[in-house]
Amino acid sequence: MATTASVPMARIAGGPTENDAGCSPDKPCRLTVLGATGSIGTSTLDLVGRNPELFEIVALTAQTQVEQLAALAIRHRAKVAVIGDETQLAALRELLAGAGIAAMGGEAAVVEAATMPADCVMAAIVGAAGLKPTYAAALQGRRVALANKECLVSAGDVFTKAIAQSGAELLPVDSEHSAVFQALAGSDAAAIEKIVLTASGGPFRTWTREQLAAATPDQALKHPNWSMGAKVTIDSATLMNKGLELIEAFHLFPVGVDALDCVVHPQSVVHCLVSYKDGSVMAQMAPPDMRTPIAVALAWPRRMAAPTEKLDLARLGTLSFEAPDEARFPALAIAKAALRRGGAAPAILNAANEIAVAAFLERRLKFCDIASLVDDALEKAEKRGLAGDAGCLDDVLAIDAAARRLAVELMSRY
Ligand code: NDP
């Protein structure tokens, strides 16, 4: 059974730290954005573009969208632009010709970008592909604004150890974790009774099992509240996202598994509920726009403006809450079991889920089979002795690769 292994509170909460990277016009924040062309990356750069005096862009990275990367690098006067897909390096060089921006390509170059001198690294690569560069950024002892939840899910102990040893500062970007981070600030960890993350319930919240069985990628990609990348949007539809987020919360906050829970809140206005022993419950509210948690992470311990819709509770009228239905959405229970199992089970869960989500998006797997495939992979991995502890990042990467092979192998049964 997993035990508490969170980052010390001082590393993720509280007032100014020795790093005090929060941006101000007197001291612009040197910022690197990993995954600059994605949903989180472009929202981050939207904030940068609106507050140019607060930031200097060091490096921007992308995997394949070379034209968008070059345009962003030119617009934000980045020092370096990195394309993960090395075959596109020549195109990147051509697009940046004469702009005074260095072009680099390949997986190792993305990792190198993560370690360039900067005050803050926004870790917004999707999936386990974000592990190596985000880990490299953490080892530098700087501020890591963490959007990539897979890092804490797959490599939680290894990653939090690197943060603690290097003196890096971890600021959660995932909206629920940013909410908890804000609701906890300054509190005594011993006084926390429960941390509850909210879930929108996704596009299929009210669907029957029969409807879910026929759900298509187009339907699953239509999230009612949030605009996000494809992978996390599908995870929201299966509720795997909330399972991954409970694992993420376990590593971020100083509470045990039993003190973590989630509740469905279809309006996505309340993002967390932190209960204290004295009966107080601190909720964080904001309209569903990722630019708020991104701004919190970039500016902390200060605050910066974000151009989001202002919350109008009188207009909203109703905020509702309901228990998640784990019978219709089994991914949540599967993720909770992996968290309790500990060891490499969360890494296997994540790897199998990435394979399953990609197959669903390519119409090779049915919606309800996403959770079944992940469950099968976890069971098989346990039998094959893959679920033991991972001592270092290479162990995590090896387990991730083995779990992917296993999930692909099992896919033939579906
Ligand atoms: P997107 O799919 O929109 O963007 C992913 C980014 O990562 C792109 O810049 C992409 O480049 C890059 N990328 C993809 N594959 C690789 C790879 N193999 N190596 C290096 N870079 C790669 O994702 P999101 O922005 O939605 O999500 C990013 C992370 O943040 C995820 O972990 C997600 O769970 C988390 N998150 C996202 C939220 C959201 O609102 N979007 C909310 C909370 C958490 P290219 O564009 O060239 O393919």
Ligand code: MG
């Ligand atoms: Mg979230």
